[in-house]
Amino acid sequence: MTDALPTPPRRGYLRRLVNELRPFRRLVFLCGLLTVLSSAIGLLPPIILGDIVNRLQRGERVNTLLYLLMIAGFAMSEGLLKYGSGVAISTLGQSFLISLRDRMLGHMQRLPMAYFEKNQTGKLVSNVINDAGTVNNLITSNGNQMLNDAVQLTFVLIYLLSINPLLTLIALSVAPFYVWNFRNFWRPLQDTSEDIRGKRDAMYGQMQEKLVGIQTVKGFGQERSEARAFMSTTRELMGLNITQGRLGGGLWTLADALCGVATGLVLGYGGWLCLQGRLGAGTLVTFLSLSVGYVYGPIVRFLTVLDPVARAQAAMSRIFRTLDTENPIHDAPGANPMPKIEGRVRFEDVWFEYEPGQPVLKGIDLTVLPGQTVALVGFSGSGKTTITSLLLRNYDPTGGRLTVDGIDLREVQIESYRRQVGVVAQESVGCGG
Ligand SMILES: Nc1ncnc2c1ncn2[C@@H]1O[C@H](COP(=O)(O)OP(=O)(O)OP(=O)(O)O)[C@@H](O)[C@H]1O
Ligand SMILES: [Mg+2]
Missing domain, CATH: 3.40.50.300 (P-loop containing nucleotide triphosphate hydrolases)
Structure with missing residues (x-):
């Protein structure tokens, strides 16, 4: 058989995913371009707003109609670009999903009987349906959000540094605590989500097995003990979900608190600069809305995206394991078709x-x-x-x-x-x- 693929390096899943996306590269490029444009254009309104406040503070005339047209124009362009990228991304996601599921099921069906005897049917179904869906989610929702955030973060940091480097550093001063917060919660969250996956698969498999074999279960009067076994798995799953919620909650609460501290620091030092006349009030307005909305927002989202990324990595490892499983029963090189069988x-x-x-x-x-x-x-x-x-x-x-x-x-x-x-x-x- 020719579809036996080489085993991937254990950590090379993301790289391999990029390879899998190659047939869709035009669509990927279009999605990326629309996302970059809409993220960049989204940054302009706070800058314009700051400019208006600065002019008003200096007692200059403000051409209201021009500003109104600019803000409305940027908002409309951003909306249109977002709409376009939304359509392009769902088209990409669905095309990728169909082709991946098609390949997985096609490949699975060509695998030897031993593969189906060793793997629970529920797990295989979950592999084609859930795992492929998780990877699709990573590309469409998380991947797009990350690109959007990365673009905005880069532009914003350059802009903020050009306004006032010290104020920018103050705004970023809590960033190391974010990293600490991340290190603290990341590994346990990743482990828990992997455990949840495994437990959920086991639950599907268990249920499928017992329902398919309902005749045996009934025949031996095992309904109660089967229900008890199922309950025990469900309870373990509940415990894991609660742990995940607790860890996630801890991460979020700390992240929000740190965000508040950063805002306070910027307001404190920036306000002092304003009072001394070394910074325009409008510039501080721009600074605040950009640093809070576009620096800490993306950092928090980068933190939250880690969980879906971990889930998608686990899903990818299962998908690639399926696609890489070789069938030892295959046509020998140069094998001929079987002539019409007589039956000896x-x-x-x-x-x-x-x-x-x-x-x-x-x-x-x-x-x-x-x-x-x-x-x-x-x-x-x-x-x-x-x-x-x-x-x-x-x-x-x-x-x-x-x-x-x-x-x-x-x-x-x-x-x-x-x-x-x-x-x-x-x-x-x-x-x-
Ligand atoms: N997929 C498998 N992996 C490992 N061992 C297996 C597998 N399938 C069957 N066996 C073992 O091979 C032996 C022969 O099994 P087989 O199913 O061919 O017997 P059988 O004569 O058809 O039995 P039955 O009358 O119960 O259908 C048994 O010892 C069985 O446990
Ligand atoms: Mg038999």
């Missing part, structure tokens, strides 16, 4: 083991002629299903040869072979198309 089946000294060192089939020799009906009878666990799995080439023998019409199954194209083999399962599954 031969097991020649076939050995097979699911787990290394624990053979399940030991030297099976069996010949079935065309038109012959064969019933395999044996104790449970003797290997009947395993024999049929080998015949369907869900697995390859670990020793010996399995031929149909004298052709080793490993030498033909799997699809061309399976198309000619009929299976009647005890439980039927409807196939679309």
